[in-house]
Amino acid sequence: MPKEIRITPIKNGTVIDHLNAGSSYKILEVLNLRENSITVAINAESRKMGKKDIIFIQERELNEKELAKIALIGKGATVNIIANGEIKNKTILGYPEKVEEIIKCINPKCVTNNETLKTKFYITAEPLEAKCFYCETRMNEEEIAASIKK
C-alpha cells in the first residue's frame, strides 16, 4: 500500500497540499503553468482527509491572483514555498474577501460582460458565495468554479 506522500519531490518551488481529492484538475486548468515542470498526486492517502490531491510546481512561486483562484476551488489547501529542499513558508489558504479580474459574472446583462471593465466580487463563506460588485448577482460554489478566468 502506498504511504502518505511527503513534501520532498522538489528542491525549489511551490507545493499545493491538502487539496480536495479531484480538485487538482480544475486548478491546473485555471492556472497558467504550461511552462513549468509539474508533478500531480491525485487521490493520495491523507490521514486528515482520507484522500487528497497535491500539486508540485518546480522553480515557481505563485502570485496573489493565482492563490485566490486556488483558494476559491480548494479552501483549506496548504501552500508551501520550498527552497533548497526545505519548507521556507507555509500558508493555509482561506477565502479572499474580494476578488478582482478572477471570476466572470454569470449575468449576461452585467456591465462587466458588455464593457471592458474589471470584474469585482465580494466573497462570503459557509456556504461560499460571490456577489458581483456591479449587478449584485450572487454565485454559488459551483458557479464560481465554472466562472474562474483562465
Ligand SMILES: [Zn+2]
Ligand atoms: Zn455582475
